[in-house]
Amino acid sequence: MAIVFLLIIHWYSSLFFQSVFHHRYAAHGMFTMSRAWEKAFYIGCYLTQGSSYISAYAYGIMHRLHHAHTDTSEDPHSPGNSSNVFTMMWQTRNNYFDIFTGKTNVEQKYTVGLPKWEAFDKIAHSPLSRLAWCGFYIFLYYLLATQWWMFLLLPLHFGMGAIQGAVVNWLAHVVGYVNFQVNNTSKNLIPVDFIFWGEAYHNNHHKHPSRPNNSVKWFEVDTGYLAMKILHQLKIIKLRTQKSHRLKV
Incomplete structure (x- = not known):
């Protein structure tokens, strides 16, 4: 039971930061926050994503490119460019690292307003940091696991962020229902979304x-x-109104 509880906590905490900070804040600028809170969210991403930590800056660029080129050859993560979810995950990983390391030449319009903390990313993104997190997960399982098969769940912790991204970016372009006719294959994955923090409404979002x-x-x-409404009420963030919103990527 302790392992299941740990997995649930890791899933939802990691997904919260990926959904709210990486996706809605970095990529789309749906709200503003102070530099101090921005750094706090960076740290929250690191503590919850651990070995699968991704840079909000690089993610923001990649996701903006996804919206600009959805389901085309220039889309950094489209099921249409891959034969299965595993090849899509690998292509996404390569495209992400090319952006992170500067190998991909990115137009300035895709970098406007993105959060950036290079010194922190350098540490959090390092192979040593990822290995340390993997070791920490194994240690937790050593303390909490009561059956050998529970150790088979460890890969979910190792690649938590990547797995969450793959589920939405693959499945929500393959199965689900459609509220709006758009010029791509985006779908709403499930009608009542208590699993993906609302990210399953992919067709609505596109x-x-x-x-x-x-x-x-x-x-x-x-x-x-x-x-986000709760964070807004607590004055941690300030939600933008549709009228004042300028990021349309």
Whole structure:
């Protein structure tokens, strides 16, 4: 039971930072926050993503490219460019690292307003840091696991962020339902999303990429948006209004 609880906590905490900070803040600028809180969110990403930590700056660029070139040959992570989810994950990984290391020449319009903390990324992104996190997960399982098969769950912790991204970016372009006719294959993965912080409403998001609330139907619940509303009320972030929003990528 302790292992299951650990896996659930890791899943939702990691997904919270990827959804709210990486996706909605870095890539789409749906809200603003102070530099101090921005750094706090960077640290939160590192503590929850661990061995699968990704840079908010590089992620923001990659996701903006995804919206600009969805389902074309220039899309950095489209099922249409891969034969299966594993090859898509590998291609996504390569495209991400090319952006992170500067090998990909990125137009300035894709970098506007992105959060950047190079010194922190250098440490958090290092192979030594990733190995240390893997060792920490193994140690936790050594303390908490009661059956040998539980150790088979460790890869979920090792690649948590990548797995979450792959599920949404692959499945939500392959299966699901559609609320809006758009010029790509995006779909809403599940009607009631308590698993992906509202990221499962992918078709809604592609129709309205700058809209903080991904839900449009009465039964759709965007928990990521609810979390942002709470953070807004606590004055940790400031949600942008649609009128003031300028990032349309």
